[in-house]
Amino acid sequence: MCNHGKAAWRSNGRGGAVNIKQVRYVCAIMDLGSFSAAAAREGVSVQAVSKAMSELESSLGEPLFERRSAGVSPTPLGRAFAVRARRVLDEWEALERFASAPAAVASSPFRMGFCCPAYPGVDRLVRLISTVTGKVLGRRVDVELLECAEGLDALRAGRVDGLITVGTLEADDVACTPLGTVSSDVLVPLDHPLAAKGEVTLDELAGYPVLYPCNFDHYCHAVVDEYLKRGLRSEVVRFSVGDAVPEPVADERCYSFIFVGNITGAPEGFVIRPLVRGDALSVPICLSTLRGPGGLDHVSFRRALSRLSLFA
Known part of the structure; x- marks a missing residue:
């Protein structure tokens, strides 16, 4: 009753x-x-x-x-x-x-580009973004990893509806909305001298080369370059993802910066170590779409992504 x-x-x-x-x-x-x-x-x-x-x-x-x-x-x-x-x-x-x-809601998915190096384990983050945002938005969300230049071309050509970038994307025809920030950690091989430490400092990193994947230059500008401005003194090893492995990497002396390691996890043979408080940078995560009417609803998509609890 x-x-x-x-x-x-x-x-x-x-x-x-x-x-x-x-x-x-x-x-x-x-x-x-x-x-x-x-x-x-x-x-x-x-x-x-x-x-x-x-x-x-x-x-x-x-x-x-x-x-x-x-x-x-x-x-x-x-x-x-x-x-x-x-x-x-x-x-x-x-x-x-x-x-x-x-009709569009019933049949057409959101197509998102995620501009981030293909770290081992990042595919889990891609699937998580696709699943959670799709559930909240009530619409299929397809997410693919793209280089930043490739993603910007795809956005302008209409092949994707939006881009998720590590760092602010600056272009006259693009509206870039911050979603939040994430911490950046350090990825090192298990037998690296710093692997045994609970936390690392920029001074300790100075003795080892840092990887700089050139075909993800936007990611590097947002992360590696910012650490270099902060005082990081590591040798920079530039290479393109997909090329032959640089010699310092083969010698397992290099390290790289990685974000949301709590989601992606460390690949086999590696460990993730946080930077000490005061040395660690918070990295902005942004949603970018073309300016003008008919674009992706930033507020709705940002609200959906906030359900992931990845960003501060």
Whole structure:
């Protein structure tokens, strides 16, 4: 028997029901842990998020979040509300996409290029991005590894709908939106002198060559070049992925920088070592699409990627 005495969605004092905007903001705050980060993801002001949450909490009669100087944390009611809100939001967004282009949603996948060297294990990250974003967006998402120049050509030719890049992509005809940042770690062979250390410093790395895959120059500009600017004194070994292995690599003296190693993992015969705090750089991860109407919905895709919990 249905209980009509207490509505599932309480009305506020002005007679309005809980709205989808409030539901969206609750999910964003739960994902990111602060009103400001949620506002940035949703493309609105912090004041708009704060006002929407105050109105929702007033209608519920209890707070959803405890406000602290370091961010916010959900109350028991907030956690329970967020579980239901997530299901509602996923269905709502799927309905919006279907209503805007039902035939395209049913048949056409998003085609994404991921501009990153093909480190062993990075295929797991590609599959994870494809699966999670596809589930959230309610649409198939095909992701392939591309060199940056190749990816930019594919974007301009319409062969991909967007690019995920390590570092900001600067081009006049491209809109580049930060998704977050990731830490960069060091990948070394098991018998490398630094493999036995729990953490490494830039000073310790100075005695060993660093790999610089030239056909992923954009990735290197965002990672290796930034470490060189910070004071890294390693010899740079330039090569193209797919070419013969450079002699220092064959001697197993080289190291390389790798990101999201917690997802990709170390290939057989290698270990991942973090840099000490103060030496480690946070690397931006960005979503790039062509400027103009009809492009990929940055907000929706960024929201989908945030479910991966890969980015800070």
